[in-house]
Amino acid sequence: xxxxxxxxIYTVSKNYRKEIADDNYYYARxxxxxxxxxxxxxxxxxxxxNDLGKNVFDDPRHTTCTGxxxxxxxxxxxxxxxxxxxxxxxxxxxxxxxxxxxxVTSFGMYIEITETWKHHPEQLEKIRxxxxxSTGREFEVPQNIAHTSDIIxxxxxxxxxxxxxxxxxxxxxxxxxxxxxxxxxxxxMFPDQGEGGAEFTQVLQAMIKxxxxxxxxxxxxxxxCGFGFRQYLVQANRGYSLSNSKKKFESMQPYEPDxxxxxxxxxxxxxxxxxxxxxxxxxxxYGANNSLIPVFTxxxxxxxxxxxxxxxxxxxxxxxxxxxxxDKMGIKYDSDKMYKSKAGKIIGSYxxxxxx
Amino acid sequence: MKNxxxxxxxxxxxxxxxxxxxxxxxxxxxxxxxxxGGKLNNWYCLFxxxxxxxxILNYIKNRISKFNIEVKLNSNVEKAERNGNTWLxxxxxxxxxxxxxxxxxxxxxxxxxxxxxxxxxxYDNVITQADMEQRFREGNFLTSYGKKPERIAIVHCVGSRxxxxxxxxxxxxxxxxxxxQAIEINKFLPDAQIFCFYMDxxxxxxxxxxxxxxxxxxxxxQFIRGRVSEVSETPDQHLSIKTEDTLSGRPxxxxxxxxxxxxxxxxxxxxxxxxxxFGVDREISGFLKSKDFHIGAGILTQKGVFAAGTCIAxxxxxxxxxxxxxxxxxxxxxxxxx
Numbered sequence: 001x002x003x004x005x006x007x008x009i010y011t012v013s014k015n016y017r018k019e020i021a022d023d024n025y026y027y028a029r030x031x032x033x034x035x036x037x038x039x040x041x042x043x044x045x046x047x048x049x050n051d052l053g054k055n056v057f058d059d060p061r062h063t064t065c066t067g068x069x070x071x072x073x074x075x076x077x078x079x080x081x082x083x084x085x086x087x088x089x090x091x092x093x094x095x096x097x098x099x100x101x102x103x104v105t106s107f108g109m110y111i112e113i114t115e116t117w118k119h120h121p122e123q124l125e126k127i128r129x130x131x132x133x134s135t136g137r138e139f140e141v142p143q144n145i146a147h148t149s150d151i152i153x154x155x156x157x158x159x160x161x162x163x164x165x166x167x168x169x170x171x172x173x174x175x176x177x178x179x180x181x182x183x184x185x186x187x188x189m190f191p192d193q194g195e196g197g198a199e200f201t202q203v204l205q206a207m208i209k210x211x212x213x214x215x216x217x218x219x220x221x222x223x224x225c226g227f228g229f230r231q232y233l234v235q236a237n238r239g240y241s242l243s244n245s246k247k248k249f250e251s252m253q254p255y256e257p258d259x260x261x262x263x264x265x266x267x268x269x270x271x272x273x274x275x276x277x278x279x280x281x282x283x284x285x286y287g288a289n290n291s292l293i294p295v296f297t298x299x300x301x302x303x304x305x306x307x308x309x310x311x312x313x314x315x316x317x318x319x320x321x322x323x324x325x326x327d328k329m330g331i332k333y334d335s336d337k338m339y340k341s342k343a344g345k346i347i348g349s350y351x352x353x354x355x356x
Numbered sequence: 357m358k359n360x361x362x363x364x365x366x367x368x369x370x371x372x373x374x375x376x377x378x379x380x381x382x383x384x385x386x387x388x389x390x391x392x393g394g395k396l397n398n399w400y401c402l403f404x405x406x407x408x409x410x411x412i413l414n415y416i417k418n419r420i421s422k423f424n425i426e427v428k429l430n431s432n433v434e435k436a437e438r439n440g441n442t443w444l445x446x447x448x449x450x451x452x453x454x455x456x457x458x459x460x461x462x463x464x465x466x467x468x469x470x471x472x473x474x475x476x477x478x479y480d481n482v483i484t485q486a487d488m489e490q491r492f493r494e495g496n497f498l499t500s501y502g503k504k505p506e507r508i509a510i511v512h513c514v515g516s517r518x519x520x521x522x523x524x525x526x527x528x529x530x531x532x533x534x535x536x537q538a539i540e541i542n543k544f545l546p547d548a549q550i551f552c553f554y555m556d557x558x559x560x561x562x563x564x565x566x567x568x569x570x571x572x573x574x575x576x577x578q579f580i581r582g583r584v585s586e587v588s589e590t591p592d593q594h595l596s597i598k599t600e601d602t603l604s605g606r607p608x609x610x611x612x613x614x615x616x617x618x619x620x621x622x623x624x625x626x627x628x629x630x631x632x633x634f635g636v637d638r639e640i641s642g643f644l645k646s647k648d649f650h651i652g653a654g655i656l657t658q659k660g661v662f663a664a665g666t667c668i669a670x671x672x673x674x675x676x677x678x679x680x681x682x683x684x685x686x687x688x689x690x691x692x693x694x
Contacts, residue, residue: 199472219588219596222473254591 016197020154021098021144025056026091028110030103031064033265033297039314041102043299044148051162051306052155056100059090067105067185071229078130081123084113085131089139099142100151104264107147108185111193114141147186149263149298153195153203156210164307167213169258170330175214176258178301179293180204181248181271183264184224204261207298211305220251226274227266245274249286249293256288259325260295271295276319292320304331311337357382358691361445361454363433363630366394367673368665368680369460370416375684376458377423381691384426384452386433386445388626392416394462400492402673403529403536404563412673436633441694443634443660455694456660456687457634459644460680461627463666466515466523466619474514474617475587481505481595482587482615484514485533488541497544501593505548505613508541509597510534511584512554516620525641527620528670531558534618535571542575551610552579553599561672582608587615621670634661643669654683655690662687 025048029041048054066083069075091099101107117124124141131137152159167176182201187194196202199222205215226244231237248271252260262268272295278284279292287293295318296304303313310331315322316338326333339348358381362373365387377383391397393416399409420427428447435446436457443454468476468484475482480500483491491497499505512534516527531554538550557579559565571577582600590596595612623642631638636656637645644663647655654662664683665676 197472200478217589219590221588222586 016192016194016202018146018150018193018195019144020146020150020195021100022154023054023098024096025054025098025100025151026094026096026142027056027058027148028062028065028087028099028101028103028106029058030101030106030265031068032269033102036265036269037297037300037314037317039312039317040297040299043303043308043313044102044152046308047159047299047302047306048151052158057094057096059094061090062087065101065103065106065109067103067109068229068233070109071105072233078127080109081113081116081127082130082134084110085127085139086135086137088142089131089135089137091142092138092140097140097143099145100148101145102148102265104147104183104185105266107145108189110142110145111190114145115190117141147203147263149186149203150195152298152302153206156207159302159306160210160212163211163305165305165329165331167208167211167301167305167329169328171328175212176325176328177216177255178208178213179216179218179221179252179255179257179260180208181221181225181260181262181264181267183262183267186263204263204298207301208261211301216252216255216257218252218255220248223248223251225262225264225267225270227264227270232266232270241270242274242277245270246278249275249278252293253286257293258288258328259301260293261298261301262295263298268295268297272319291324294318294320294322294325296322296325304329309333311340358455358694359453360384360456360458360687361386361443361452362458362460363445364394364460364462364665364667365389365392365427365429366460366462366665367396367412367416368462368667368676369394369458370420371677371680372458372460372664372684372687373425374419374423375681376687377425379684379688383423384428384454386428386431386447386452388430388432390429392420392427392429395465395486396673398486398490398493400489401536401540403532404561404567406536406540433630433633436630438660441660454660455691456662458654458662458664458683458687459627459630459634459636459656459667460664461624461630461667463621463670464624466521466527466622468514468617468619470521471514471518471617473586474511474584474615475589475595476617479587479589479595479615481589481613482617484617484619485510485530485537486619488537488616492540492544495544497541499593499613503593503613505545507549507610507612508545508551508614508616509584509610509612510538510550510552510616510618512552512557512618513583514617514619515622517555518620523620523622523641525670526558528558528560529672530618530620532561532564532567532672534616535559535564535568535577537616538577539567539571539575542577550575550577551612552577553582553584554579555583556581561674580608584615621666623667627667634658636661636663643667652686653679654686660690662690 048056066075066080070080187198191198226241231241300313360376360381360383362385365385373383431447437444445452582602584599586598636658646653664680
């Protein structure tokens with residue numbers, strides 16, 4: 001069920017418009033995305049370079065931002081500021097001024113740190129000194145910091161012009177219903193840094209709409225996915241993580257969404273992973289007709305509508321089988337190639353338990 | 357005979373104008389709307405006695421008709437110049453000479469869309485107390501789905517005492533407005549369950565506390581001490597809210613049919629512009645700054661410029677009228693010195 005007044009969400013959110021650089025980006029990868037969904041970051045670079053003709057620098061010298069450690073109280077603030085300062089130094093040395101982060105927590109950290117420096121210039125001077133002493137490097141604060149979902153959002157209409165597979169059910173002709181889930185660190189800490197603010201964030205909804213899909217506004221839409229570093233990293237707390245996700249799934253179930261789209265590494269992972277767990281533990285599934293709901297990153301979704309091969313996007317790495325969604329979109333795929341390497345060698349034959 | 361210009365034709369403006377005319381001055385009211393009465397025109401009834409707002413509107417109409425007051429409707433102050441002890445107030449098509457100017461521009465309701473989490477203008481069944489007054493006038497209590505509401509929440513302090521909105525002050529009259537509206541709704545919809553979510557209830561004036569007791573004892577209104585953190589819509593055409601009952605220390609989730617937001621009072625944008633034109637100071641809150649909080653509330657920081665009503669601070673109708681009369685007294689004292 002799609003709410004009749006969903007359009008209002010777009011209208012109100014126009015109060016929040018952030019400046020997003022148009023080209024020439026220094027790209028900061030995410031620690032956990034590279035492990036969970038490596039295809040997404042590759043897809044992002046391919047889409048930007050090949051489909052949109054943008055200049056983006058993927059720097060192998062880039063490291064973790066240490067955000068997970070910071071939010072888990074094991075990395076002090078001065079340390080993370082110095083690590084981030086090194087990232088900015090690499091950006092400066094390579095002649096870039098626009099910094100884009102693949103991870104929502106990193107994005108939140110870059111904003112938190114640059115905001116701190118704005119209000120406490122003495123802190124900035126201290127970090128300059130720390131970086132100089134430890135690495136000999138100097139840096140400029142980026143002119144523009146954006147999350148990579150902001151970049152896809154900014155180019156959503158350009159992507160829509162090249163669309164091969166719109167978000168439309170080929171059998172019914174109706175828009176596919178997509179639940180958007182925004183990572184907490186994207187806009188909840190600094191609402192003016194999120195496209196559309198913290199409550200009715202547009203960044204993913206606008207993509208769905210531009211590519212022909214329908215968005216779903218369900219009661220727990222704004223609720224955290226449950227990842228929460230302490231909740232997951234401390235094994236004894238994982239029940240909190242799971243119960244948060246469960247709350248969201250129960251809330252979205254009546255709307256029978258076809259897919260979920262997220263812009264946070266943790267959200268993608270846990271909304272995907274916990275469906276498997278809940279199915280194993282309780283035999284509960286929250287999609288239409290007792291199915292599971294495939295979870296996509298925004299790059300994967302962009303890649304699908306642009307006609308990228310699902311296995312090049314890494315969709316075979318998901319816990320929930322994405323093939324039913326590909327069928328709805330009318331995307332042709334070869335299941336035999338699902339676990340084949342580029343050289344044609346079978347690298348595994350795992351069938352997700354929950355797709356049985 | 358001295359010339360007085362009153363900017364604003366709401367309750368405060370009309371009352372202060374009549375007081376000044378009564379004491380032998382030539383008075384002009386500059387009102388930007390097409391009628392006098394201000395926001396009261398949209399109100400249904402008043403606390404604490406449920407007097408119909410039309411009765412107060414009739415009072416000001418009758419009162420002003422007794423004096424020869426020039427009323428310039430649909431007029432805005434474009435410029436203000438001071439020449440010695442005289443002010444020249446420019447409107448679109450006239451220049452009014454004034455020995456004293458009284459700003460009575462009133463307030464504006466806090467824009468509840470700024471509290472995005474509460475879903476105003478997103479979910480049709482989230483409305484403000486001003487919208488509710490309009491519904492009382494129209495006799496329309498149905499939800500946007502055409503249903504008679506069975507469960508209604510009234511959320512206090514929306515945009516008041518709220519650091520996030522940069523409004524640190526209390527809007528003062530919302531508490532009792534909520535209690536009054538809850539009772540009024542109960543009269544129209546006796547089967548509906550009504551919940552008031554409050555921070556604390558500031559029943560500061562005569563009969564307010566009694567009204568609060570009446571609401572609980574005779575109208576079964578439930579008061580829950582807690583802030584609402586989120587409003588969303590459910591697939592079965594209800595609203596869902598997240599809140600906390602801070603007295604029992606429990607988070608709660610409730611299903612409702614309608615949510616009424618008690619939006620606070622703010623300075624009008626127009627007041628800010630007029631303050632700049634006359635060079636008068638404003639408080640951090642945006643309201644006009646009085647020369648002395650205790651003994652000169654209506655006297656502003658610029659010679660010959662005064663204020664009356666809710667452009668100084670949030671006030672009830674009763675206080676607005678009292679304040680307007682007090683300002684008139686202070687203006688007359690000033691005129692004696694010229």
